[in-house]
Amino acid sequence: MSIEIIGCMIVRLVPLAPEHLWREGRQVRYTPGRLMNRAQVERISKALADATRLRIFEAISRSGHMNCGEIVSMRGVTPATVSHHLKILSEARLIACCREGQFVYSQAVPETIEAYTRALTKISSGKKTPRRRFLSQVIKSASAAVCSQFLPSALRASLFPQSASPKTPPNNSARPQLALTLDDPTLSLGSVLKWQDANGRFLKAISDKGVRAALFVCGMRVDDADGAKLLSAWDQAGHLICNHSYSHKFYGGQTNYADFAADFLKNEKVIAPYRNRTALFRYPFLKEGETADKRDRFRALLKERSYRVGHVTIDASDWCVSQRYVDRLGKQLKVPIAAYRDYLIAHLLDRAAFYRQLALDVLGRDIRHTLLMHFNPLNAFALLDVMNAFEAAGWQWIDASLAFEDPTFRSEPQTLPAGESLVWALAKETGRFEDRLRYPGEDDVYERPKMDALGL
Numbered sequence: 172m173s174i175e176i177i178g179c180m181i182v183r184l185v186p187l188a189p190e191h192l193w194r195e196g197r198q199v200r201y202t203p204g205r206l207m208n209r210a211q212v213e214r215i216s217k218a219l220a221d222a223t224r225l226r227i228f229e230a231i232s233r234s235g236h237m238n239c240g241e242i243v244s245m246r247g248v249t250p251a252t253v254s255h256h257l258k259i260l261s262e263a264r265l266i267a268c269c270r271e272g273q274f275v276y277s278q279a280v281p282e283t284i285e286a287y288t289r290a291l292t293k294i295s296s297g298k299k300t301p302r303r304r305f306l307s308q309v310i311k312s313a314s315a316a317v318c319s320q321f322l323p324s325a326l327r328a329s330l331f332p333q334s335a336s337p338k339t340p341p342n343n344s345a346r347p348q349l350a351l352t353l354d355d356p357t358l359s360l361g362s363v364l365k366w367q368d369a370n371g372r373f374l375k376a377i378s379d380k381g382v383r384a385a386l387f388v389c390g391m392r393v394d395d396a397d398g399a400k401l402l403s404a405w406d407q408a409g410h411l412i413c414n415h416s417y418s419h420k421f422y423g424g425q426t427n428y429a430d431f432a433a434d435f436l437k438n439e440k441v442i443a444p445y446r447n448r449t450a451l452f453r454y455p456f457l458k459e460g461e462t463a464d465k466r467d468r469f470r471a472l473l474k475e476r477s478y479r480v481g482h483v484t485i486d487a488s489d490w491c492v493s494q495r496y497v498d499r500l501g502k503q504l505k506v507p508i509a510a511y512r513d514y515l516i517a518h519l520l521d522r523a524a525f526y527r528q529l530a531l532d533v534l535g536r537d538i539r540h541t542l543l544m545h546f547n548p549l550n551a552f553a554l555l556d557v558m559n560a561f562e563a564a565g566w567q568w569i570d571a572s573l574a575f576e577d578p579t580f581r582s583e584p585q586t587l588p589a590g591e592s593l594v595w596a597l598a599k600e601t602g603r604f605e606d607r608l609r610y611p612g613e614d615d616v617y618e619r620p621k622m623d624a625l626g627l
């Protein structure tokens with residue numbers, strides 16, 4: 172079996188996390204710097220309990236990153252079992268798989284081991300924390316048998332007093348998954364809606380679905396006391412607070428690296444106060460630089476600051492549908508919002524189907540998707556309907572933190588101009604999907620004629 176074939180096989184077999192994993196992730200979110208929950212401690216312990224798997228993890232850690240052919244060539248590792256071992260290591264977040272050209276590489280995730288070590292230190296110190304009872308509830312629903320092999324006997328007794336045989340929740344999530352990412356929260360929504368009302372509507376809709384979103388903050392729109400109130404509401408609801416630059420500059424043409432970098436760093440101060448601040452950066456307009464030098468220098472800066480790119484996989488032009496709605500409100504008193512809402516929903520579902528299929532064709536598997544929407548009036552009114560429509564179309568909403576764990580988000584497409592949806596860029600990089608790729612990937616020029624025809 173050639174390396175390429177094995178590599179492709181792994182891409183397909185790298186699994187979506189079973190439902191119970193993301194459910195637990197939603198209850199106790201693990202982020203670097205915070206204490207890892209016990210379910211995750213157990214998962215990692217289980218993953219490393221197998222001698223072959225431990226050797227694979229050791230080899231990947233030592234080499235920096237390995238492709239699947241190199242792993243198969245290790246003594247005692249067969250092609251038939253390597254997928255299984257990588258799956259378990261990946262689910263435990265000990266490794267991430269990323270594609271470089273036609274090869275798939277596995278690399279260690281050092282943050283996981285660091286957090287695991289901190290958690291074990293905490294456990295062995297024997298100090299009780301307020302979360303202990305809750306965490307023990309979580310762990311009781313996981314696999315006691317496996318956990319019991321690794322925990323100190325005293326802790327084991329406290330967590331599993333009756334040596335019961337807990338049931339593992341079923342994995343019935345064969346549905347495509349997506350997370351909501353919302354860009355550009357703002358205090359200025361014109362006369363249509365007060366920001367407080369919009370904020371309340373967004374948060375209520377997301378809360379109704381029981382998930383957590385990622386909010387990409389552009390500092391200049393929220394840089395005062397009211398802005399802090401707006402962001403605090405998201406932070407307190409457990410949503411990720413992420414960096415979208417301070418001034419929303421287009422990283423191309425006039426904007427050089429130094430200006431763009433300074434603008435990114437300036438925004439760090441705006442989001443710094445929040446508990447759920449997360450080191451994810453989203454490029455304004457999804458433009459990542461028109462030259463290799465600009466693209467690579469900023470990517471290097473992100474790594475230096477321990478950031479990852481908050482990629483969009485499902486891009487759309489929701490902003491222009493809302494703009495048309497607002498423009499019409501400026502011209503006439505009563506505007507049929509249902510028609511705009513329905514167009515928005517149809518448009519988003521259409522784009523989601525397009526990018527899902529493209530991802531399947533490029534990567535050979537369903538990735539966890541991130542949908543881009545904006546903090547605007549139409550979305551504030553329609554978000555719950557949008558989320559319901561996605562569910563009716565077979566999609567499953569998940570936490571943004573879980574979506575961004577998909578190894579695909581660690582890819583660095585070598586395209587120029589760089590940017591667009593991550594799926595678009597990965598497809599572009601292969602050179603095999605030119606007939607399906609337009610540039611830009613999404614824009615109002617594609618939607619305007621259709622909306623004109625509908626009288627919207």
Ligand SMILES: [Zn+2]
Pocket residue numbers: 354355389415419455456
């Ligand atoms: Zn933006």
